[in-house]
Amino acid sequence: MANESDVRYYKPRTEFALDIKDIQNFVYDMSRCIKCKGCNWVDHTYMPGAKFMTRCPSAEKYQFDAYGAYGKMRIGHAFAEGRLEWNEKALEIIYACTLCGACDVGCKRNLDLEIELSLESLRVKAVKDGVGPMPAHKKIAENIAKTHNMYAAPHDKRKDWLPAGITPARKADVLYFVGCAASYTNKEIAQSVAKILKAAKVDFMLMPDEQCCGNTLFSVGMLDEAKALAQRNIDEVRKSGAKTLLTACAEGYRMWKVDYPKLLNISTADLGFKVVHLVEYVDELMKDGALKMSKAFATRMAYQDACSMSRLSDPWTPYQGKRGWMGCVEPRLKRRRGTSGLYAQPRDILKAIPGVNLLEMPRTRENAFCCGAGRGTKEAFPDLAKFSAAHRLEEIKDSGAETLVTACPHCKNNFAQAIKAGNEHVQVMDIAEVICASIES
Amino acid sequence: MEISKEIYRVLADIVGDGYISDDPVVCEGYRSGPGGYESGLGYERVMTKVPGCVIMPKYTEEVQKIVKVCYRHEIPYVPYSTGFYGPRSHPHVKGALLIDLKRMNDFVLDEKHFYVEVGPGMVYSPIQEECMKHGAYVVIGGGGAQASAIANLIGDGWSPLSHRIGLPHRRILGTEVVMPDGEILRLGSLAQGGDDPFWGESPGPDLRGLLRGYTGLRGCLGIVTRMAIKTLPFQPERLVPTGISPNTALALPEKRIKWINFVVPSKDAQVKAMKEIGHAEIAGAVTKVPLFWRAIAKAECKEEFWDLWGKENEQTVANFHIVRVLLIGYTSEEQMEYDERVLMDIMTEVGGVARRTKPSDESWIKNADSAGMWLMCGGYVSVDYVIETMTQAPEHGPAYAELKKKYTPPLMPDYGDPGWFQSFEMGHQGYSEFLVYWDQDDDTNPVDQFYVDTSKMNIKNRFYTSLLGPHQPLYLTGPKYGPNYHEFLLKVKNEFDPKWMSHPPVPLAHDVFVERAPWMHNMKDWESPKDLDKIKD
Numbered sequence: 007m008a009n010e011s012d013v014r015y016y017k018p019r020t021e022f023a024l025d026i027k028d029i030q031n032f033v034y035d036m037s038r039c040i041k042c043k044g045c046n047w048v049d050h051t052y053m054p055g056a057k058f059m060t061r062c063p064s065a066e067k068y069q070f071d072a073y074g075a076y077g078k079m080r081i082g083h084a085f086a087e088g089r090l091e092w093n094e095k096a097l098e099i100i101y102a103c104t105l106c107g108a109c110d111v112g113c114k115r116n117l118d119l120e121i122e123l124s125l126e127s128l129r130v131k132a133v134k135d136g137v138g139p140m141p142a143h144k145k146i147a148e149n150i151a152k153t154h155n156m157y158a159a160p161h162d163k164r165k166d167w168l169p170a171g172i173t174p175a176r177k178a179d180v181l182y183f184v185g186c187a188a189s190y191t192n193k194e195i196a197q198s199v200a201k202i203l204k205a206a207k208v209d210f211m212l213m214p215d216e217q218c219c220g221n222t223l224f225s226v227g228m229l230d231e232a233k234a235l236a237q238r239n240i241d242e243v244r245k246s247g248a249k250t251l252l253t254a255c256a257e258g259y260r261m262w263k264v265d266y267p268k269l270l271n272i273s274t275a276d277l278g279f280k281v282v283h284l285v286e287y288v289d290e291l292m293k294d295g296a297l298k299m300s301k302a303f304a305t306r307m308a309y310q311d312a313c314s315m316s317r318l319s320d321p322w323t324p325y326q327g328k329r330g331w332m333g334c335v336e337p338r339l340k341r342r343r344g345t346s347g348l349y350a351q352p353r354d355i356l357k358a359i360p361g362v363n364l365l366e367m368p369r370t371r372e373n374a375f376c377c378g379a380g381r382g383t384k385e386a387f388p389d390l391a392k393f394s395a396a397h398r399l400e401e402i403k404d405s406g407a408e409t410l411v412t413a414c415p416h417c418k419n420n421f422a423q424a425i426k427a428g429n430e431h432v433q434v435m436d437i438a439e440v441i442c443a444s445i446e447s
Numbered sequence: 448m449e450i451s452k453e454i455y456r457v458l459a460d461i462v463g464d465g466y467i468s469d470d471p472v473v474c475e476g477y478r479s480g481p482g483g484y485e486s487g488l489g490y491e492r493v494m495t496k497v498p499g500c501v502i503m504p505k506y507t508e509e510v511q512k513i514v515k516v517c518y519r520h521e522i523p524y525v526p527y528s529t530g531f532y533g534p535r536s537h538p539h540v541k542g543a544l545l546i547d548l549k550r551m552n553d554f555v556l557d558e559k560h561f562y563v564e565v566g567p568g569m570v571y572s573p574i575q576e577e578c579m580k581h582g583a584y585v586v587i588g589g590g591g592a593q594a595s596a597i598a599n600l601i602g603d604g605w606s607p608l609s610h611r612i613g614l615p616h617r618r619i620l621g622t623e624v625v626m627p628d629g630e631i632l633r634l635g636s637l638a639q640g641g642d643d644p645f646w647g648e649s650p651g652p653d654l655r656g657l658l659r660g661y662t663g664l665r666g667c668l669g670i671v672t673r674m675a676i677k678t679l680p681f682q683p684e685r686l687v688p689t690g691i692s693p694n695t696a697l698a699l700p701e702k703r704i705k706w707i708n709f710v711v712p713s714k715d716a717q718v719k720a721m722k723e724i725g726h727a728e729i730a731g732a733v734t735k736v737p738l739f740w741r742a743i744a745k746a747e748c749k750e751e752f753w754d755l756w757g758k759e760n761e762q763t764v765a766n767f768h769i770v771r772v773l774l775i776g777y778t779s780e781e782q783m784e785y786d787e788r789v790l791m792d793i794m795t796e797v798g799g800v801a802r803r804t805k806p807s808d809e810s811w812i813k814n815a816d817s818a819g820m821w822l823m824c825g826g827y828v829s830v831d832y833v834i835e836t837m838t839q840a841p842e843h844g845p846a847y848a849e850l851k852k853k854y855t856p857p858l859m860p861d862y863g864d865p866g867w868f869q870s871f872e873m874g875h876q877g878y879s880e881f882l883v884y885w886d887q888d889d890d891t892n893p894v895d896q897f898y899v900d901t902s903k904m905n906i907k908n909r910f911y912t913s914l915l916g917p918h919q920p921l922y923l924t925g926p927k928y929g930p931n932y933h934e935f936l937l938k939v940k941n942e943f944d945p946k947w948m949s950h951p952p953v954p955l956a957h958d959v960f961v962e963r964a965p966w967m968h969n970m971k972d973w974e975s976p977k978d979l980d981k982i983k984d
Contacts, residue, residue, distance in 0.1 A: 038825045041482040041530045042593050042818035050572035050592035050814035051695040052688045055580065056554040059573050069466070069503055069550065070473050071530065077476025084475050096472040115693040116818040117825075118748060332824045332859070332886045334750045341748060345691050372692045 019328035019336070024120065026127040026268070027229065029086045034329060035119040036083040044116045045075035045109030054368035058401050061108040061369060063378050063394040072099050075109035075121050082128045092137045100128055101140050102387045104394070105225055106313040106376035111344040118341050122318070129227030139226035140386035146222045147231060154217035155186040164216055167193035172200045178209040180287075181248035181279075183239075183262065185255040186218050187415035195415055198442035199254045199284055205445050206288075206296045210252065213242050219261045225381035229269065236266040244278050251277075254284040254438050256312035256414030257380055260319055267322040274321035283315050285413055288441055289351035292358060299444040304361035308407035309352055309437075310398070310421070311374040312414040317344030344372050352413055352437055359444045367405045375401065377412075379420035395424035402432055410434045449542050450500045454520055458544075461512045462504050466550070469500040477501055477545055479537035482530055486826030487887025489895040489964045491534040494956060498525070499542035505550045507623060507631070507672040514670070515629035517544060517948055525950045526666040528567045528595035532602070533828075535665050535918070539959075540951055548595075551672060556581060560645055562620055564675045567597040574676075575813050579686065583678035584812075586612045589829075589880075591817040597674045602663035603832070603913075605871065605878065607732035607773070607811050610725070612679055613872045614834075619655055620647040620675035627669055627944035634658075635675075644675035657939060662832070662913040667953035668943050682776050686812065696807035697814075703776040703783060705806060707790070708736065709799035711768045714841060716797040718877075720770050722837050723793045725874020729786040732773035732811060734869035738764050739861065743823065744809070752823045764862040770799065773811070824859060824884040828894075830901045832913040833879045840877025841868050843910050847881040850904050854897040857889040892966040899923070899961065899970050920958045922975035955979060 022031045046062045053059065060066050065074035072081060081099060084090035103125065110122035132138025139147075149158040167189055168174070174182070182203070188196035203210050220235035239262075243251055253259050263281040267274045274281070291297040311317075320342035327335050349371045356364050369375050378384070378394020399421070402410050410432055412418045421434045450458075450469065459467045468474070479495035481487050504510045517524045524544040530536055538545060552568035558581045563574055571585070572592035578584050586608045588599040604615025612618070621635035621644025634654050636646035647655065657668055684700040699705055711717050717735055724733050738759060746752035772790060776783025794801065810816040820827060833843045844865030851858055866881035881901075885894050902919045905912040906927045925933020936954055940947070952959050958979050961967040 038481060038486075038821075040486065040533075040818065040821055041480075042591065042821075043529060043531070044593065044818055047570065047572070047593055049688075049692050049695055050816075051690075051697055051809075053572035053576050053592070053813065055576045056569070056573045059570075069547075070468060070476060070501060071547065072473040072476025074476075076530070077473075080478045080480050081472055081475050083480070084478075090472060090475055093470070093472060095468075095470045099472060099476070111692050115695075116816075117821055332749065332753065334753060336750075338750055339748075343693055345694075347691075349691065 019330040023326040029127045032124040036079040039079040044112040058368045105381040107318040111317045114343040133227040142386040143226040167196040169197045175209040178211040179249045180210040185258040192415040198438035221257045233269045256314040259283045260314035285351040299359045302361035305409040307409045316347035377417040379416040466503040484533035484828040498545035526670040528598040584681040587815040601659040607734040618677040623673040624669045627949035667950040702780045711799040721870040731775040736769040738767040826887040827884045837877035840879040843879040859884040923973045
């Protein structure tokens with residue numbers, strides 16, 4: 007490195023941390039947005055044309071700048087400095103957002119600002135200030151507190167999804183964390199996962215007493231509640247001795263891999279076990295020859311990159327440092343830019359299925375348009391979730407696909423409802439179902 | 448005047464309740480902040496205000512109605528397409544109505560007649576993609592792929608691709624403008640009363656000059672609601688997007704399109720190469736590459752940029768001479784092979800050596816990446832653009848570099864970097880641009896001073912600068928250009944907008960800024976009316 011004094015002017019260095027508990031940590035980021043709107047436009051290199059130009063569901067639906075990250079950064083900055091009063095509109099702007107990370111990777115192409123963390127921190131502030139989260143989120147929190155799942159379904163029915171003929175091991179290297187959705191509303195996903203593992207001769211265990219991952223709690227800013235669940239769930243896995251935590255839910259994957267470490271101020275690597283999504287696991291099994299996609303599925307297929315297993319899934323490392331001249335930080339910070347998302351694995355799996363014609367939608371991978379369901383959005387703003395899915399469906403149809411494949415139950419359900427509402431001729435399937443159908447004889 | 452409940456209702460009836468808001472949180476989302484150029488400078492702090500209300504029309508007729516309501520009730524308004532141009536595209540007076548034009552994003556491509564027709568909400572990269580699908584292309588201005596094409600074309604509108612395509616006013620065809628009082632003005636063949644925008648020139652005097660002149664007037668003479676833009680033929684093969692953000696690029700079909708970087712021995716050789724390439728009528732772009740850009744391209748993060756830049760010095764900057772050339776086989780592979788042979792002959796003559804160059808395009812063809820230029824510092828402004836002869840343009844940068852020393856710090860150390868220059872219109876013109884960078888947390892008052900000092904330097908050295916009008920104090924530049932360019936401009940303004948409702952106090956905003964900012968007072972050595980600052984805030 008060059009002699010610092012030659013090129014850098016003296017400047018007092020301010021301490022900060024990538025810690026969403028305190029919004030002051032993100033004032034720098036919120037105050038540096040230049041309205042290039044890279045958060046909103048599809049990466050210009052990939053810009054598909056005059057249709058499907060944007061990637062922010064909230065900005066696309068509500069249109070006002072306030073709903074895009076460029077507006078939210080200004081609003082957040084004003085709240086951080088006490089220049090703005092909370093009102094209903096402020097809560098709508100902050101919570102009518104899927105936290106899908108499109109803005110974050112867009113910004114990190116140009117400016118490297120921490121947009122996603124700023125948005126999360128703003129929600130934490132709303133909760134701290136006693137105005138957040140939204141009533142629908144509070145209901146979910148109540149459900150989780152009472153029944154350990156977000157739907158208020160009976161806790162003792164959580165394992166009812168288990169198919170006949172499959173018995174989880176008492177002890178195994180792989181622990182399958184099913185999640186609320188696959189346990190109660192999307193049992194077909196959990197059942198497919200179990201069958202896939204059985205076909206690959208992989209023993210797996212379940213948590214003795216699985217509870218919600220806390221995704222909604224974390225996402226809406228209820229950090230204390232989310233942290234308690236994170237600690238509890240991590241302790242359970244550690245106690246089990248599992249080496250691999252397997253999930254087929256994108257939101258659960260992000261929670262375990264990124265947000266649990268974030269909540270507990272540890273690195274992903276320090277969890278003591280590996281967090282993998284089903285697509286990673288199957289991809290390896292397939293390439294090792296342990297699984298073979300043999301049954302044909304003749305269809306034109308499109309794959310929806312779930313935000314939580316793509317641009318939001320870079321591993322977490324706590325950071326505390328100082329910011330000096332020109333905003334440079336020390337020690338050096340490896341920015342999370344979404345580059346280690348699971349983009350190749352699901353595509354490799356689907357392409358391996360005989361008969362599948364895998365088509366790419368105009369907006370794909372880190373540029374994908376969120377389905378609109380995740381992170382508490384569908385519960386509090388069903389219109390936004392519906393709009394987002396319907397908007398994406400137009401693109402799916404435009405691509406010529408007849409089968410839409412997701413890797414997250416929340417995506418699947420939201421798309422399924424939009425398809426039904428629009429009487430569309432598209433079928434939606436979870437990738438676990440597709441894999442299962444291809445390996446079953 | 449405040450927007451009363453009654454007026455709000457009238458405006459809401461024009462666009463619908465979902466497209467208007469005076470909620471303070473929604474309006475805060477439109478704060479200038481550091482937006483675009485001039486991050487954290489005095490101009491932003493002193494001159495910009497949060498709008499009192501925001502409205503989003505969809506059609507020209509709605510814009511007309513909105514403007515008429517504003518004129519009747521004396522409500523100042525500001526047209527706003529993407530908000531990228533920084534403080535100057537935001538309200539400068541309290542309680543203004545911000546007219547957000549993003550919903551006006553219509554797009555029509557006329558493949559047969561080689562033009563596109565767009566609304567002010569349409570940005571460049573989708574236009575370029577659609578054009579390329581049909582064998583055509585446009586210049587994505589240096590403002591960036593994310594800039595509104597209309598806003599850019601009535602402001603700046605050039606890039607290295609201007610080597611072949613030329614300057615923006617040559618590409619503006621039929622255009623529709625809502626005048627400050629709400630009346631509609633149609634330019635070019637649209638003025639015939641039909642709906643054919645193919646021809647740019649008007650039956651009478653060409654009024655496109657009033658839209659932009661050299662670099663535009665930031666909407667103070669009306670709102671462009673529709674424009675046809677000329678496109679030019681391109682090669683037919685697809686440029687395939689590759690990589691994952693932030694490392695994305697277009698893979699180039701090398702037999703039809705390629706960048707080649709040449710190391711040449713001197714600045715004179717750079718200039719000679721550019722002239723000869725122009726005279727030979729080859730290439731799609733020809734530009735100097737400053738060492739600074741190379742450090743930006745290499746760095747993975749801002750800290751690494753400063754590591755790399757810290758290794759440079761005055762000698763390495765002074766001795767770095769790269770000419771970057773884009774070859775395009777517009778008609779055939781054979782044409783490109785011919786162009787490449789001509790290029791190599793020219794480079795042999797000037798002592799240039801071809802370097803290995805990536806077969807991809809990260810910036811200029813589809814992704815003019817100006818937003819990335821903020822990465823290293825968080826604040827920058829292009830203090831000047833000068834279009835001169837190829838001989839004169841390269842002299843502009845060194846003059847700036849000399850002046851810059853006086854203001855460094857807070858401007859970043861650049862080891863005397865003289866900016867960059869390039870060929871326009873096949874070497875008919877030379878273009879020079881000078882960027883300055885700073886940390887907005889520093890005392891930035893000297894940056895404001897430097898900006899005005901550049902005007903004085905241009906006047907003294909007789910550089911034909913573009914940054915007149917709304918970009919500099921009009922009473923400083925006006926008497927020196929024209930002469931009395933300011934009086935002409937103000938007469939036009941008063942005629943078009945007698946109540947000064949359209950983006951006040953532009954074109955006198957920088958004059959007002961100098962009056963209001965105490966640190967600018969010692970810069971003022973020119974005459975101006977005493978009542979300038981009476982323009983309401």
